[in-house]
Amino acid sequence: MRRSFLALLSALLVTLGAAACGESTAPAPDEASEADVATSAEGEDDGWGLRNDPAAQRVEPFQIFDNLYYVGIDWVSCYLLVTTDGLILIGSLYGDFIDNAIDGIRAVGFDPSDLKYVLVTHGHFDHVGGAARFQEAYGARVGMTEADWELAEQPPSDPRYEIDVPVHDMVIADGDTLQLGDTEIRFYVTPGHTEGVLSMEFPVRDGGEEHRAFVFGGVGLNFEGVHRTNLYLDSVARIGRLAAEEGNPIDVNISNHASMGRIFERAEQLASRGEGDPHPFVDPQGFVDWLAELQRNAGEKLAVERELAGE
Numbered sequence: 001m002r003r004s005f006l007a008l009l010s011a012l013l014v015t016l017g018a019a020a021c022g023e024s025t026a027p028a029p030d031e032a033s034e035a036d037v038a039t040s041a042e043g044e045d046d047g048w049g050l051r052n053d054p055a056a057q058r059v060e061p062f063q064i065f066d067n068l069y070y071v072g073i074d075w076v077s078c079y080l081l082v083t084t085d086g087l088i089l090i091g092s093l094y095g096d097f098i099d100n101a102i103d104g105i106r107a108v109g110f111d112p113s114d115l116k117y118v119l120v121t122h123g124h125f126d127h128v129g130g131a132a133r134f135q136e137a138y139g140a141r142v143g144m145t146e147a148d149w150e151l152a153e154q155p156p157s158d159p160r161y162e163i164d165v166p167v168h169d170m171v172i173a174d175g176d177t178l179q180l181g182d183t184e185i186r187f188y189v190t191p192g193h194t195e196g197v198l199s200m201e202f203p204v205r206d207g208g209e210e211h212r213a214f215v216f217g218g219v220g221l222n223f224e225g226v227h228r229t230n231l232y233l234d235s236v237a238r239i240g241r242l243a244a245e246e247g248n249p250i251d252v253n254i255s256n257h258a259s260m261g262r263i264f265e266r267a268e269q270l271a272s273r274g275e276g277d278p279h280p281f282v283d284p285q286g287f288v289d290w291l292a293e294l295q296r297n298a299g300e301k302l303a304v305e306r307e308l309a310g311e
């Protein structure tokens with residue numbers, strides 16, 4: 001009885017995670033079937049159809065800050081960061097959706113051939129799937145952590161997650177920085193969701209005001225094990241310490257899945273922002289509250305993982 005409750009709870013966590021972030025490390029078959037049972041009980045499929053429906057995924061690209069644009073789809077983010085010396089893409093989408101990003105870059109007035117870097121938050125297909133194309137077509141450098149290069153280079157256990165693997169390029173380590181024109185990006189390795197999740201911070205500008213934007217590169221809890229869950233909790237705690245830095249709070253949450261950082265909700269508020277109104281993406285307390293929520297969810301997962309491990 002207790003065993004099946006745990007299995008159900010675990011399946012629920014897997015389902016929630018899978019809905020939030022596609023994974024290229026497919027769950028073990030028993031977990032997959034449990035997740036399927038959990039979702040089919042609600043009369044839905046595993047979300048794959050909706051996540052790959054061009055009409056459902058189409059998002060009109062939009063500007064967030066003077067130097068930052070959204071060029072992603074509904075379920076996966078992709079951001080264009082504009083510098084005085086070229087363009088940086090954060091995330092690369094996958095499959096047919098790579099064209100959405102390319103069209104989006106043009107739609108907001110830039111030339112994809114000015115892309116200098118594609119930064120990949122982790123090696124799952126939905127973030128790295130377009131990297132090879134940007135490398136080949138525009139000569140963009142591709143950067144991610146060594147652990148997630150290895151992940152991206154492994155053949156996926158589910159053929160649906162197959163990608164064109166980019167040529168092994170920039171390996172980004174904790175504490176590295178990248179300077180392009182007027183913009184410096186600072187990197188943090190924050191494992192948990194994958195072994196080599198890459199988080200980053202950079203300045204965003206709103207008229208005369210500069211803000212500290214942060215991308216937590218692996219939010220979803222669709223992974224297994226006590227060790228990985230502890231890594232995740234450590235990563236969230238570390239980001240919390242960065243966020244609370246004296247006089248320099250992280251005040252903008254740029255999430256690699258739009259729904260996780262209320263990106264579209266804030267974009268709507270931004271579209272109707274009046275003269276002198278605060279920028280709806282600038283929300284330091286919101287970032288702290290969000291981290292606390294991630295910590296709570298991961299804490300619950302840790303209890304389940306411990307039970308499953310017989311600890």
Ligand SMILES: [Zn+2]
Nearest residue numbers: 021022023124
């Ligand atoms: Zn992922």
